[in-house]
Amino acid sequence: MAQKKIVVQKYGGTSVGTSEKIQNVAGRIKGYVDRGYSVVVVVSAMGKTTDQLVALSREITANPSSREMDMLLSTGEQVSISLLAMALHEIGIDAISYTGSQIRVITDGNFSNAKIESISTDRIKQSLDGNKVVIVAGFQGIDADENITTLGRGGSDTSAVALAAVLGTRDCEIYTDVDGVFTADPRLVQNTMKLKEISYEEMLELARLGAGVLHSRSVEFSKKYNIRLHVRSSYNNEPGTIVMPKEEMMEKFVISGVTSKMDEAKITIRDIPDRPGVAARLFGLLGEHKIYVNMIIQSTGRDNKASISFTVMKNNLAKAVELCNGLMEELGASAIDTKEDIAIVSAVGVGMISSYGVAGKIFNVLSEHGINIEMISTSEIGISCVIDGMYAELAVKVIHKEFLEGDKYVC
Amino acid sequence: MAQKKIVVQKYGGTSVGTSEKIQNVAGRIKGYVDRGYSVVVVVSAMGKTTDQLVALSREITANPSSREMDMLLSTGEQVSISLLAMALHEIGIDAISYTGSQIRVITDGNFSNAKIESISTDRIKQSLDGNKVVIVAGFQGIDADENITTLGRGGSDTSAVALAAVLGTRDCEIYTDVDGVFTADPRLVQNTMKLKEISYEEMLELARLGAGVLHSRSVEFSKKYNIRLHVRSSYNNEPGTIVMPKEEMMEKFVISGVTSKMDEAKITIRDIPDRPGVAARLFGLLGEHKIYVNMIIQSTGRDNKASISFTVMKNNLAKAVELCNGLMEELGASAIDTKEDIAIVSAVGVGMISSYGVAGKIFNVLSEHGINIEMISTSEIGISCVIDGMYAELAVKVIHKEFLEGDKYVC
Numbered sequence: 001m002a003q004k005k006i007v008v009q010k011y012g013g014t015s016v017g018t019s020e021k022i023q024n025v026a027g028r029i030k031g032y033v034d035r036g037y038s039v040v041v042v043v044s045a046m047g048k049t050t051d052q053l054v055a056l057s058r059e060i061t062a063n064p065s066s067r068e069m070d071m072l073l074s075t076g077e078q079v080s081i082s083l084l085a086m087a088l089h090e091i092g093i094d095a096i097s098y099t100g101s102q103i104r105v106i107t108d109g110n111f112s113n114a115k116i117e118s119i120s121t122d123r124i125k126q127s128l129d130g131n132k133v134v135i136v137a138g139f140q141g142i143d144a145d146e147n148i149t150t151l152g153r154g155g156s157d158t159s160a161v162a163l164a165a166v167l168g169t170r171d172c173e174i175y176t177d178v179d180g181v182f183t184a185d186p187r188l189v190q191n192t193m194k195l196k197e198i199s200y201e202e203m204l205e206l207a208r209l210g211a212g213v214l215h216s217r218s219v220e221f222s223k224k225y226n227i228r229l230h231v232r233s234s235y236n237n238e239p240g241t242i243v244m245p246k247e248e249m250m251e252k253f254v255i256s257g258v259t260s261k262m263d264e265a266k267i268t269i270r271d272i273p274d275r276p277g278v279a280a281r282l283f284g285l286l287g288e289h290k291i292y293v294n295m296i297i298q299s300t301g302r303d304n305k306a307s308i309s310f311t312v313m314k315n316n317l318a319k320a321v322e323l324c325n326g327l328m329e330e331l332g333a334s335a336i337d338t339k340e341d342i343a344i345v346s347a348v349g350v351g352m353i354s355s356y357g358v359a360g361k362i363f364n365v366l367s368e369h370g371i372n373i374e375m376i377s378t379s380e381i382g383i384s385c386v387i388d389g390m391y392a393e394l395a396v397k398v399i400h401k402e403f404l405e406g407d408k409y410v411c
Numbered sequence: 412m413a414q415k416k417i418v419v420q421k422y423g424g425t426s427v428g429t430s431e432k433i434q435n436v437a438g439r440i441k442g443y444v445d446r447g448y449s450v451v452v453v454v455s456a457m458g459k460t461t462d463q464l465v466a467l468s469r470e471i472t473a474n475p476s477s478r479e480m481d482m483l484l485s486t487g488e489q490v491s492i493s494l495l496a497m498a499l500h501e502i503g504i505d506a507i508s509y510t511g512s513q514i515r516v517i518t519d520g521n522f523s524n525a526k527i528e529s530i531s532t533d534r535i536k537q538s539l540d541g542n543k544v545v546i547v548a549g550f551q552g553i554d555a556d557e558n559i560t561t562l563g564r565g566g567s568d569t570s571a572v573a574l575a576a577v578l579g580t581r582d583c584e585i586y587t588d589v590d591g592v593f594t595a596d597p598r599l600v601q602n603t604m605k606l607k608e609i610s611y612e613e614m615l616e617l618a619r620l621g622a623g624v625l626h627s628r629s630v631e632f633s634k635k636y637n638i639r640l641h642v643r644s645s646y647n648n649e650p651g652t653i654v655m656p657k658e659e660m661m662e663k664f665v666i667s668g669v670t671s672k673m674d675e676a677k678i679t680i681r682d683i684p685d686r687p688g689v690a691a692r693l694f695g696l697l698g699e700h701k702i703y704v705n706m707i708i709q710s711t712g713r714d715n716k717a718s719i720s721f722t723v724m725k726n727n728l729a730k731a732v733e734l735c736n737g738l739m740e741e742l743g744a745s746a747i748d749t750k751e752d753i754a755i756v757s758a759v760g761v762g763m764i765s766s767y768g769v770a771g772k773i774f775n776v777l778s779e780h781g782i783n784i785e786m787i788s789t790s791e792i793g794i795s796c797v798i799d800g801m802y803a804e805l806a807v808k809v810i811h812k813e814f815l816e817g818d819k820y821v822c
Contacts (some may be wrong), residue, residue, distance in 0.1 A: 019470035019471050020470075020473060023471065056430060056490075057497060059430035060430050060433060060494055060498045060501060061500065064497045065496065066501055067507075068493040068494075068496045068497050071493035071508055073489050074489075075489045078482060078485075078486045079464070079467075079486050082468075083467065083483065085479045085482075086468060086475045086476060087472070089475075097477075097482055099482075099559075102557050102558075146512070146513050147513075181579060183674060185669075248794065327613065
């Protein structure tokens with residue numbers, strides 16, 4: 001008997017939010033079974049289940065133990081997998097559900113943000129050989145002592161990719177409530193396009209910039225194991241966006257996505273005598289206190305004094321300022337300014353590497369519309385600018401129009 | 412270090428029905444910890460959780476696979492154990508929760524009604540030695556292939572008793588929403604008494620007769636392993652009822668409980684030529700179709716013809732009548748009668764064995780109140796009478812008054 005082709009499918013919480021939606025998912029899976037696929041399905045918790053469980057725990061404690069939180073939250077996926085198995089049985093498809101524990105999804109012991117170390121394929125393969133659809137609880141595993149662990153936000157995507165990897169298939173479909181990855185947020189920009197393809201690197205950059213349909217770890221995993229991640233809607237049959245190695249992409253845009261995020265604030269420390277070790281001291285201290293610093297610029301001004309500006313998450317701003325204040329004397333700095341109403345607008349694209357003048361075009365188009373750039377940072381595949389918050393939407397629109405509407409910049 | 416005394420406590424669904432109730436339970440457990448006990452806690456699913464999960468499955472299928480149903484329902488207890496652990500942490504008590512899988516509650520593979528075969532005490536003892544309260548998900552286990560199984564109705568009681576047995580303690584407390592075991596249903600009879608003690612045998616008979624605070628299997632287990640089951644309220648600190656070996660009881664009543672149940676119906680097959688094998692043929696056939704027959708009487712009438720009357724659960728009546736109709740010709744019987752409006756009124760007590768005339772007193776008191784007895788069955792510790800349904804409440808009241816009010820019959 002010829003080995004059947006294995007496809008791994010992941011359905012997010014909104015896709016299995018009600019019993020009717022679960023039945024729809026079952027119908028979609030049946031289509032693949034009828035076409036001769038071996039189907040492995042990863043499901044998230046139904047709709048708002050996780051939020052409800054969190055709320056329940058909050059009624060009892062503000063500081064739940066992370067082990068017990070994982071014990072609690074992992075029930076959400078266990079409910080979904082059993083209901084989906086029942087829905088498949090109901091339409092005549094043989095199926096069996098497994099918890100993370102049952103297929104030995106072994107993780108490290110880092111509760112609430114665990115990393116998958118291995119998965120046993122024995123039971124899965126045995127069930128697939130028995131022509132069963134295999135349904136796996138996403139987001140969860142167990143550590144070496146069989147404590148239940150969860151994988152953190154977006155963990156079910158990572159479960160799906162890891163399963164594709166251990167089962168030796170490149171086909172992993174991520175069903176969600178959007179049609180794929182767009183060149184910008186469709187709620188913000190009218191003429192957005194759905195991308196047919198996007199590279200792992202661009203997807204990672206978009207995730208980092210807050211425009212993530214997918215969570216970073218699942219994309220990193222896909223890149224490492226060369227999985228083609230097909231992000232698509234569970235509400236229709238349109239093809240979505242395939243996240244793949246850039247070498248395999250048929251059509252590459254110079255810029256494939258424009259994003260903005262408003263959740264960071266800017267801190268500027270002025271007039272620091274310019275001597276070695278200042279930045280190390282400052283950012284070392286912030287790091288010790290687990291404050292994530294995103295963009296950093298250092299400029300040398302008059303009298304050999306420097307200014308350092310950087311961005312932190314808004315909810316870390318007070319703490320960061322407190323730490324900086326404690327350093328003022330030691331650094332010899334004169335003042336600290338903060339600005340909360342900023343936006344970080346970014347353009348991401350693998351084509352930037354090979355296309356000259358992209359940065360210049362972006363600065364130009366912003367300037368033409370009277371938008372002042374306060375900070376700039378660049379990477380191989382992205383350019384981010386800090387601007388005044390009030391211009392966030394305009395900036396995205398004009399960059400998108402320049403690169404992705406009308407005559408598109410194809411590289 | 413002297414070994415601490417281990418107590419096993421089980422809290423039912425109503426006792427952990429809200430986060431506030433879970434906090435109350437945590438407070439009660441703290442009291443035991445403060446008094447130097449090692450506490451092992453078994454909890455059920457919160458309040459109506461199990462019903463809600465069943466309703467969810469019904470939206471998807473009328474005939475859920477029992478494996479998937481157990482996968483679904485076992486999440487209820489997993490939620491409770493994690494929340495109770497958090498509530499204990501919140502008041503400074505170290506605690507850890509375990510699923511059935513994590514402490515290897517190994518059962519047979521009989522989904523939805525599995526029997527416990529073994530429990531590993533390694534992790535529990537290790538946690539108790541570390542001065543942790545151990546919280547175990549009741550009602551659930553795993554079979555030899557690690558499929559999740561549930562123990563059926565009242566399964567958490569059985570989990571608690573089994574834990575007491577493997578941990579070598581006789582102390583098992585069953586916390587519930589009633590104060591203990593009463594001599595009759597307090598909603599029916601005014602002057603009921605809470606029993607201080609009751610024997611395993613009486614408790615089993617009461618469970619069989621539908622008056623069960625406890626499910627039969629947990630009582631059988633307790634009897635087998637000599638566990639003293641303390642049934643008490645989670646809402647106060649009053650002592651409840653201790654289920655124990657009858658040899659250890661301090662005070663024995665001739666009759667310790669009076670019950671009635673209305674969920675059976677009577678079938679009478681008339682004028683069967685009296686020859687060997689008739690009963691075997693009839694009840695063999697009903698048994699093959701899994702129809703549970705409770706009371707049976709056979710009477711010989713005129714012309715050497717017999718009548719057989721028996722009771723079945725009302726929801727099996729139609730099927731039973733259909734099967735009997737198919738036998739009419741073979742048996743040579745003349746007619747089948749059915750009666751749905753019946754009650755089975757029972758008196759249960761270990762004292763019956765040693766007290767003469769108990770049956771006579773019961774028949775007498777029923778007759779004095781104009782209640783006709785249609786069928787009678789007796790066991791070592793119980794007498795049951797089938798009467799017209801309209802007299803159910805009256806019959807319980809008058810038997811209760813005769814034996815359990817005023818001058819009580821003590822043996």
